[in-house]
Amino acid sequence: MARLRAGDRRLARWAIAWGPPWVRRTAPAVEEAAEHTKLWWAAAGVMAAVGGWRGRMAAAAGVTSMAVAQVLSNAVAKKLYGRRRPPQEWVPAEELQDRPDSSSFPSGHTAAAFAFAGAIAPVWPAAGAACGFSALTVAAERVHSGAHYPSDVAAGGVIGLAAAALVRAALRLLWRRVL
Template sequence: MTVKAILRETDRRIAYRVAAWDPPCARCAMPAVGRAARHGKVWCFSAALMAGLGGRRGRTAAWAGLSAVGVAQVAAGVAVKPLTDRPRPPPRWVPRDIGERPGSSSFPSGHTAAAVAFAAAVGRTWPTMGAACALPAAMVALERVHSGSHYPSDVAAGAVIGLAAARLVHGLPPLRTPPSTGGRGAARTACCLSGLNPGRRAMSA
């Protein structure tokens, strides 16, 4: 068996075991995590809190985080997914109702790319908040495999894209939030620019 075949089989085995993991705590927590990550709601909410309560540093962190999410979504959903045609994990692996799944390629995970991009970009501006955002980002990554939507390699690729997006955003000229918009206004503006308006349909991930 080649190394590539071994890695593919390991990827499938891990995906199967995580998707089949079904204790009561996971049945309650994982769907909630998935709903929070859908349409970027959790990142918009976090950005609004930081922008509203964190002063200038909070506004800068919120703007950077949501800008990185926008870059990550474009990279994962527009640039990479169309180039791959990887099927999602088999629904029979998930011993519970998972509802309708995205019809796009499984590779990479756009939700994970957005989660990691937000946490990493915020962390570069406000390390304490970046560390706080790392936990929900990790939960989103786990949920994508647990829900049967992705393989671990999809999630890993999404994380790499998210880190690259955060680095790219911080490599650009300093981001400035319009002083007249205030904290929540700045976060709302960044949400719109990054395509994370919860009222709009987000790209499938």
């Protein structure tokens, strides 16, 4: 376990320090879009507005899965496992201003992103692919900004995909009961 933890720390330190100037310029916009799940709410609104029945179903599944993932990650897992964020010395001073105070493990932003993308992909694969790419971008930004260790975003991704699967299974079960 100590070797995994050390590797996680090394990878985080490398990811925080890595990047050409365009990455540093782009990362704040990605973080802002993901903050308070704004990106996913906007995507749900667009899908519901222009996607017809499939768009409305995808949006509903995405928002429901995102809510479940937020509860599991932020209200349950963060309370059970209090982990400090990567050391401030690793993070450029200009990126320390919006640093969260909550537990680092797991990444709630990543959980929401993966839940949303994972839930809409079976309903609308093209939209799922676009949101999946965005979810990966959010996950990478969370490590690059120094807000999380790689294992935090990996756990957030697993929680998000599990939430999407849970919501999908619950909807199938409900649908069988109705018919």
